[in-house]
Amino acid sequence: MADQVHRPGAEAGARVRAVRRARGLSLAALAEAAGVGKGSLSELETGRRNPTLDTLYALAGPLGVPLAALVEDRDGVAVADPDLETVRLHLLAEADRTVEVWLLRMPPGGRRRSPAHAPGTRERLVVLTGSCRVEPGDDAPLELAAGATAEWAADRPHAYTAGAGGMTGVDVITTPAPATPGG
Amino acid sequence: MADQVHRPGAEAGARVRAVRRARGLSLAALAEAAGVGKGSLSELETGRRNPTLDTLYALAGPLGVPLAALVEDRDGVAVADPDLETVRLHLLAEADRTVEVWLLRMPPGGRRRSPAHAPGTRERLVVLTGSCRVEPGDDAPLELAAGATAEWAADRPHAYTAGAGGMTGVDVITTPAPATPGG
DNA sequence: GACTAGGGTTCTGTATACGGAACCCTAGCG
DNA sequence: CGCTAGGGTTCCGTATACAGAACCCTAGTC
Numbered sequence: 475m476a477d478q479v480h481r482p483g484a485e486a487g488a489r490v491r492a493v494r495r496a497r498g499l500s501l502a503a504l505a506e507a508a509g510v511g512k513g514s515l516s517e518l519e520t521g522r523r524n525p526t527l528d529t530l531y532a533l534a535g536p537l538g539v540p541l542a543a544l545v546e547d548r549d550g551v552a553v554a555d556p557d558l559e560t561v562r563l564h565l566l567a568e569a570d571r572t573v574e575v576w577l578l579r580m581p582p583g584g585r586r587r588s589p590a591h592a593p594g595t596r597e598r599l600v601v602l603t604g605s606c607r608v609e610p611g612d613d614a615p616l617e618l619a620a621g622a623t624a625e626w627a628a629d630r631p632h633a634y635t636a637g638a639g640g641m642t643g644v645d646v647i648t649t650p651a652p653a654t655p656g657g
Numbered sequence: 658m659a660d661q662v663h664r665p666g667a668e669a670g671a672r673v674r675a676v677r678r679a680r681g682l683s684l685a686a687l688a689e690a691a692g693v694g695k696g697s698l699s700e701l702e703t704g705r706r707n708p709t710l711d712t713l714y715a716l717a718g719p720l721g722v723p724l725a726a727l728v729e730d731r732d733g734v735a736v737a738d739p740d741l742e743t744v745r746l747h748l749l750a751e752a753d754r755t756v757e758v759w760l761l762r763m764p765p766g767g768r769r770r771s772p773a774h775a776p777g778t779r780e781r782l783v784v785l786t787g788s789c790r791v792e793p794g795d796d797a798p799l800e801l802a803a804g805a806t807a808e809w810a811a812d813r814p815h816a817y818t819a820g821a822g823g824m825t826g827v828d829v830i831t832t833p834a835p836a837t838p839g840g
Numbered sequence: 841g842a843c844t845a846g847g848g849t850t851c852t853g854t855a856t857a858c859g860g861a862a863c864c865c866t867a868g869c870g
Numbered sequence: 871c872g873c874t875a876g877g878g879t880t881c882c883g884t885a886t887a888c889a890g891a892a893c894c895c896t897a898g899t900c
Contacts, residue, residue: 482710482724500877511859516879523857526707526887527665527728541665542725545710564760564827572723573785575760575827598783598806600829602756621831623781623806644758646783646827648804683847694889699849706887709857 484521486530486544491519493537493544496559507536557584558634576645580606580636587633597628598646605637667704669713669727674702676720676727690719759828763789763819770816780811781829788820801826 494504501519505512510532517523527541534541557580564575578599580586599608601618608616610626618624626632628647677687684702688695693715700706710724717724761782763769782791784801791799793809801807809815811830 480714482714486710501879502877505859509859511857512878513860513880514858517857520879524709524711526709526857527669527713528707529857530710531665542728545725545728573825575758575785577758596804598804600781600783600806600827602758602829602831621779621781621808623783623808625804625806642756644783644827644829646785648785684849685847688889692889694887695848696850696890697888700887703849709887712887 481521482545483518483524486525487519487521487523489544490515490530490533490537493539494519497537499536504533504536508532557581557636558586572649574647574649576647578634578641578643578645580604580634580641582636582638582640584636584640585633586635587631588628595628595647595649596625597632598625598648599623599643600646601641601643603643604639604641606641606643607635607637609633609635664704665728666701666707669708670702670704670706672727673698673713673716673720676722677702680720682719687716687719691715757830757832759830761817761824761826761828763787763817763824765819765821765823767819767823768816769818770814771811778811778830778832779808780815781808781831782806782826783829784824784826786826787822787824789824789826790818790820792816792818 494501499507501515502512504510505515508515510529514523514529515533518525518529530544531541534544537544559579564573582604599606599618600623601620603620605620606618608618608624608626610616610628610632611630613626616624616626634641677684682690684698685695687693688698691698693712697706697712698716701708701712713727714724717727720727765787782789782801783806784803786803788803789801791801791807791809793799793811793815794813796809799807799809817824
């Protein structure tokens with residue numbers, strides 16, 4: 475295990491800290507709930523550990539996220555945004571594209587701007603509860619009530635705004651490039 | 658980290674072995690390519706290790722899969738139908754209705770009839786890969802290619818038929834009354 | 841039989857992830 | 871100032887994941 479460009483352990487640590495903060499949990503509280511040492515959690519969150527799967531799994535439970543969400547290698551995903559909580563439900567890596575299924579949750583009035591994704595990326599949103607307005611690039615805004623679906627090109631900046639009742643939805647992101655970095 | 662029901666390390670190990678075999682790689686060849694000890698890989702694959710993220714990341718590259726694919730934890734359990742594999746990704750129980758998010762996978766040509774669900778139940782299907790035909794009751798069949806979405810009333814018998822390339826999709830089921838937990 | 845080669849497991853010494861104690865803040869209160 | 875409490879980090883002894891060597895197959899060839 476020589477020198478590495480990517481440090482998956484450090485990235486997972488940052489994600490743990492982000493989700494913990496988003497949940498309003500103290501480090502001690504999460505350590506207690508997960509049955510993990512306080513010191514271990516501190517060093518893990520600050521990237522000074524290379525955690526084992528057991529440890530991450532123990533943390534995923536109290537944090538309320540699937541284990542894979544802590545391991546996520548898609549960069550630029552903001553899980554630490556008070557206006558947008560994301561949980562990846564599924565990842566499907568194919569030869570020519572990657573499909574991700576995310577659960578989105580936004581507080582009432584929450585607003586989130588997303589930068590452009592990779593060229594050819596498309597998003598499909600199913601609003602489960604509440605309502606949401608999507609602004610895909612310069613196109614006309616889409617007003618989505620509970621139950622509605624929308625689809626747009628995500629390779630340009632776009633924005634979501636939750637309605638007065640907040641929003642819960644499922645977002646399906648299709649990226650046309652293989653997600654697998656070469657060995 | 659006392660007694661655990663789930664052993665994410667062992668599950669990841671089994672996945673590594675499965676992917677390695679599928680790639681036609683020997684244990685020694687993968688260990689070499691990943692820069693991981695042969696013995697370490699052996700014990701990891703047989704579930705006698707609790708691997709660190711670094712080790713899994715080193716293996717994910719030569720295996721050509723994203724790291725999360727080795728960690729992926731399916732929470733739901735598949736239904737025993739050779740033509741339809743279902744994984745429940747999410748369950749959202751509200752006061753007046755229940756929203757379930759399912760991942761569906763069907764083999765090429767697979768066909769599945771579904772009986773009528775509770776009155777007022779609606780389904781929304783997003784086809785991720787392959788294609789699918791949906792026959793909602795007596796209405797006209799809906800032909801869905803990859804990326805397409807459809808919505809129909811599910812309180813009457815309906816049927817799905819996968820195309821020649823099989824089908825993977827996300828199904829969102831909204832039931833206006835509290836649904837059976839675990840159903 | 842001996843010998844070789846490839847695939848996999850077990851052994852061994854070292855590095856490090858672990859839990860937990862000790863410690864370092866900062867804020868609040870007298 | 872002292873004292874307390876909560877949040878976080880650093881330190882320490884132990885358990886274990888690590889790399890690599892030694893070993894155990896089985897198949898093939900002579």
